[in-house]
Amino acid sequence: MDPDVWPGVAQPPSGAKAAVAGKAAGLLFKGAARRLPLRVVYPDGTVLGQGGPEAPVMTMVRPEAFEARIGDNGLIGLGESFMAGDWEASDLAGVLEVFAAAVDTLIPMPLQKLRSLYLPRTPKQERNAEQNTRSNISRHYDLSNDLFATFLDATMSYSSALFPVAAGPLDAVEWDVLAQAQQDKIDRLLDKAGVGQGTRLLEIGTGWGELALRAAARGATVYSVTLSSEQQALAQQRIADAGYSHQVTVALQDYRAVEGEYDAVVSVEMIEAVGYEYWPIYFQTIDRVLAPGGKVAIQAITMPHGRMLATRNAYTWVHKYIFPGGFLPSVRAIESVTQQNTTLRVRERMGMGDHYAATLRLWEERFLAKSRDVGELGFDAVFQRMWLFYLCYSRAGFQSGYLDVQQIVLDRREAQL
Structure with missing residues (x-):
């Protein structure tokens, strides 16, 4: 070593x-x-x-x-x-x-x-101030597109899938249903945000482009922001290959710098990387760019409110090795931050933590099966043990109920009364 x-x-x-x-x-x-x-x-x-x-x-x-x-x-x-x-x-x-x-x-x-x-306390350089965020994101998402491709499905979706009832018990779902379950997750968010023909959609957190692709296929115009140059490159290639470059822009840009007006905002498991002290800015940015009558749909990993308060200043193994600067909100925190700092209000939410446990199990099995491929990409045995610990650590959180993942819909109806 x-x-x-x-x-x-x-x-x-x-x-x-x-x-x-x-x-x-x-x-x-x-x-x-x-x-x-x-x-x-x-x-x-x-x-x-x-x-x-x-x-x-x-x-x-x-x-x-x-x-x-x-x-x-x-x-x-x-x-x-x-x-x-x-x-x-x-x-x-x-x-x-x-x-x-x-x-x-x-x-x-x-x-x-x-x-x-x-x-230990969070190092100052890992706080998600604007000058640090690009580095924090890069340390995880710019590891290698090829690494992520070893354990993700063909959609390159790196967030919880939503499995159909027909797939059977969640602890027994198999790899061949994962890609469709990822698309079902995305489609539900797009439906809840009202994305269709002519919609001006802002996506905060591009991933590798699957959501932008599916929104463009509905006839939406998409502006998607990411801080990962690796993700931007692959997302742009996938979008070009599908023939949607004229409808989708993928910008290497901090969410705080977004300008314009959008009919819908969708963000999938991005709030976790924002940082506790920056949640008001995150939602204020969404509020600022959302057109009258617009809707917001986010997918967020959450933890119980009491545990969130107890650990908000903690520096953990996940921070040190996986997601520098990250922190998980509670549902109560999202409701409180939006009520106190924006005109947005939570209207609907759906918990699906068991679906994330199933997603992580499939990623874990795939990652282990592709160990030789991962090694050939230059990731040594210690890295592979680290990544396995991360996947299992995350799955354990959902299986125990310590973590949940929510699809949350927000709008401004209350402010319009």
Whole structure:
């Protein structure tokens, strides 16, 4: 493992302070594990947990290193220790789901109140001020279009699908229905926003162009903004290949800089990258450009309001390795921010967290099946363990109910009364 590439992973923390913190973290972890419905297996044969034979198994490979990492960095250390191979799990999402379901009780309440004193804070350069946002987005979405193509379906949709009832139980849906389920998700949002012939549509967050393509096919004129040069290039190519270049503009532009007037605004899983302190600007921008009588449809990953408030200043493994500057809203926060800062009001919403769990499972299976292809693109074993942890960590959040994903419709009816 190259320490220059993976400075936080190549070696566990060392020294007297790390040893003391590791011992304390180890005691806290073992105390929590004894109460949880899983099995934690140590090299000496010790097994902790309340799980039966079918429970997920967390196998400790280097327990001292594991404890040193979580002692030094909390839950960041949990992810880094998996990246380093300090522990294994045949059902990684299952193990992480147990932790996600018990997140409020893993650490004793008196110690939870002290978390802000010892956990890392968000680096200033990762706050989503306008001068930082391009860099934050680039670190994730500009990794490689080819990387994302290894585990996404043909629509290149990187957000929750919406599976039809006919697809069967969500925990058993198969890959061959994913592309249609992604298009169904997009079509529902376009329907709710009233997108059709002649609609002037603003899309905040282009992805790789599927929503713009489907809106153009309805006869809409689309202005789509992204901060990923890789996404812009592929989206433009797909749009040109489909013959819609005259209807769709894909701009490399911050959402705050958008001008003009639009009959509809659609944004799919973009608010998560905006940052807590910038939610008012995000919705004020939408309010500013939305034409009278216009509608807004967004898809947003959400968390419970209490957890959102408790973690709004936290710096997590996901921030450090996957989405710098990101933060998930609650439904209550979206309602409050729009009421206090805009004329927009939430009119309708639909939760579909189970659909995201199914989507992530399919991505995870595909990513594992394409491991050799990912390696040939230049992504090493540590990266692949990191990405697997990210997919499973996300799936665990939805399976446990800690996370949800909502399609939310907003308009100005109240302001017009």
